[in-house]
Amino acid sequence: MPAxxxxxxxxxxxxxxxxxxxxxxxxxxxxxxxYVRAVDGVNFDLGYGEAIAFVGxxxxxxxxxxxxxxxxxRPTKGDVIFQGxxxxxxxxxxxxxxxxxxxxxxxxxxxxxPPFMNVHRILSEPLLINKVADxxxxxxxxxxxxxxxxxxxxxxxxxxxxxxxxxxxxxRVVIARSMIMRPKLIVADEPVSMLDASVRVEILMLLRxxxxxxNLAVSxxxxxxxxxxYFSERIFVxxxxxxxxxxxxxDLLREHLHPYTQALMLAIPDPDAKNxxxxxxxxxxxxPSLINPPPGCRFHPRCPxxxxxxxxxxxxPAFEPRPKHFVECWLYK
Amino acid sequence: MDKPILNVENLYLHxxxxxxxxxxxxxxxxxxxxxEAIVFLGxxxxxxxxxxxxILRLLPRNxxxxxxxxxxxxxxxxxxxxxxxxxxxxxxxxxMVPQAxxxxxxxxxxxxxxxxxxxxxxxxxxxEALAQAREVFQRVGVPVDFMSxxxxxxxxxxxxxxxxxxxxVTSPDVVILDEPTSALDVLTQANIxxxxxxxxxxxxxxxxxxxxxxxxxxxxxxxxxxxYAGQIIELNDAxxxxxxPLHPYSQKLMASVPTLHQxxxxxxxxxxxPSLINLLPGCRxxxxxxxxxxxCAQDPPLIDMGERRKVKCWLYANGKEK
Numbered sequence: 001m002p003a004x005x006x007x008x009x010x011x012x013x014x015x016x017x018x019x020x021x022x023x024x025x026x027x028x029x030x031x032x033x034x035y036v037r038a039v040d041g042v043n044f045d046l047g048y049g050e051a052i053a054f055v056g057x058x059x060x061x062x063x064x065x066x067x068x069x070x071x072x073x074r075p076t077k078g079d080v081i082f083q084g085x086x087x088x089x090x091x092x093x094x095x096x097x098x099x100x101x102x103x104x105x106x107x108x109x110x111x112x113x114p115p116f117m118n119v120h121r122i123l124s125e126p127l128l129i130n131k132v133a134d135x136x137x138x139x140x141x142x143x144x145x146x147x148x149x150x151x152x153x154x155x156x157x158x159x160x161x162x163x164x165x166x167x168x169x170x171x172r173v174v175i176a177r178s179m180i181m182r183p184k185l186i187v188a189d190e191p192v193s194m195l196d197a198s199v200r201v202e203i204l205m206l207l208r209x210x211x212x213x214x215n216l217a218v219s220x221x222x223x224x225x226x227x228x229x230y231f232s233e234r235i236f237v238x239x240x241x242x243x244x245x246x247x248x249x250x251d252l253l254r255e256h257l258h259p260y261t262q263a264l265m266l267a268i269p270d271p272d273a274k275n276x277x278x279x280x281x282x283x284x285x286x287x288p289s290l291i292n293p294p295p296g297c298r299f300h301p302r303c304p305x306x307x308x309x310x311x312x313x314x315x316x317p318a319f320e321p322r323p324k325h326f327v328e329c330w331l332y333k
Numbered sequence: 334m335d336k337p338i339l340n341v342e343n344l345y346l347h348x349x350x351x352x353x354x355x356x357x358x359x360x361x362x363x364x365x366x367x368x369e370a371i372v373f374l375g376x377x378x379x380x381x382x383x384x385x386x387x388i389l390r391l392l393p394r395n396x397x398x399x400x401x402x403x404x405x406x407x408x409x410x411x412x413x414x415x416x417x418x419x420x421x422x423x424x425x426x427x428x429m430v431p432q433a434x435x436x437x438x439x440x441x442x443x444x445x446x447x448x449x450x451x452x453x454x455x456x457x458x459x460x461e462a463l464a465q466a467r468e469v470f471q472r473v474g475v476p477v478d479f480m481s482x483x484x485x486x487x488x489x490x491x492x493x494x495x496x497x498x499x500x501x502v503t504s505p506d507v508v509i510l511d512e513p514t515s516a517l518d519v520l521t522q523a524n525i526x527x528x529x530x531x532x533x534x535x536x537x538x539x540x541x542x543x544x545x546x547x548x549x550x551x552x553x554x555x556x557x558x559x560x561y562a563g564q565i566i567e568l569n570d571a572x573x574x575x576x577x578p579l580h581p582y583s584q585k586l587m588a589s590v591p592t593l594h595q596x597x598x599x600x601x602x603x604x605x606x607p608s609l610i611n612l613l614p615g616c617r618x619x620x621x622x623x624x625x626x627x628x629c630a631q632d633p634p635l636i637d638m639g640e641r642r643k644v645k646c647w648l649y650a651n652g653k654e655k
Contacts, residue, residue: 019509057518057519057520058518084564100376149581158571164607166605167377168605196376196377196545197376197545197546197547197586197589197590198376198585198586198589198601198602199601200589200601201589201591201600201601202601202603205599205601211429223518223519224519225589225593226548226591226592226593227591229591229593229596230591230599241613253593262518263520264519265594266591267520267522267523268523268548268593269548269549269551269552270548270551270593270594270595271547271548271550271551271575271587271590272551272572272576273551273554273570273572273574273575273576275551275552276530276551276552276553276554276571279527279530279531280523280526280527280552281526282520282524282527283520283521286488286490286521291376292620
């Protein structure tokens, strides 16, 4: 993607520049056996109060990207720049400040909440770590955030332990915990994939409402394209550690340019009895290994429109065939 | 209408738990025609998986009540003793792909041998078993030379296909699929659904598909059974269920499905499903139902709407919507 995709809102909150996150593979404990290139050259800007979504299959590097944004993984190459400051150069104190500025909503709410703490303790923890010394203020903020995630009255829930709550309520507690330091950015990694259909929409709507009322930037990571339209403004499609297509949500859903996005869109059904009558067209094969990705375009071994001699040798740069619609594919040069 | 291949009447399966009796499957009746696919839709904890296990008699030890009739070819399977049930029904007439089947393959046995095992165990055919396994590998789209691999050498989608192959190898009349695609990627999901569609077309197999993924289920469904709190609340053909469902719960559930290709306003169902312990009398959906009225304090019967459509709701007490 071009280094400076313009962010629509007022200024850039987070900028990802040429980001690579590689994991070293070891041989016999110390010898080097290569790298897993989980994120391999990603660029984008995220504006204040903007909701963006990353879509991709499992193993495409979307969770690694999220964790690099959160400062959990260190980038191998490239930079994460938050409000003009490079994450790599942060001292541990600055890193602690950064963690209070970005919230993390995990995929599995039950796994993300410590089973031996009650809700009150879970929500106090970030406040204590960030030295909110005044006890009354802590109590007030806990109550406020519980009301915001619609767990009312808070006193009914504060003394409960995670196992006493339903899946939807647990996810609300996770969201409350990520919100309590009043962050500017929330990274939500598959926040609803473990929940039931009827609860899923409720949690997504809650996140959307919080995003809009607090002018929060949200980076929503999912494998489920169908929920994206209801949540975000821009969408990034990832395949094999790279962003292959970016566009405002409505543009992308109306016109999907990359052959991989086209295959994804075709594969996802809407509930309709007519689906049973036809077979789906699915590209053959599976996503490539990230240790040794194919040369050229990473989708070319599965692509129906492959151009011999070009797609299999040269990596496609990002083209902009429509305004604000970027695609890494030689078909649009 | 032909005679159904499977007919379940008033099936109950209740468990004993420390807090009381769990009414996991409560008075479930449905029938299934040859070469038909019925989908059981519902939220987690509504008893879908327990229903599958009750039909196949895969029971845990804390069973409190297990009654009803399950007919296949005029025999009531509930009257067979365990040994006869194992020998004559399970994996011969009916087989199951359990939840997360791809992770339940034996890691130290080659997948080909695993798929051959049901034929060997049930029919005592040693030589033919491998030949049949080869055939079924082709049918589900796994390359035949993968037969000598171990499960960890296959990708998730391939392992899921192997699990499906294991259920199909004895050519049963009915195959129960419990969330066959839930842990898989979108493209792999579409592939697996293609495999199932093709098998349904080429053989006479009937399918019972258990899932909470409404969009994907529409790929296979001929009929849909909506489940809520251990009961079937609606039985309908796929065409009507996905476009104009009858029961208020089905309507709400369909309204909560995000769609990719059309825009619509999403809704959600406030509240939570009831606990299956100490259920209150009356309609179980009533506390969350937008069209609740006085009569909902009594348990509604499963009302016949004709054309094999049934709904468990007082709104349809006269055979049509009020």
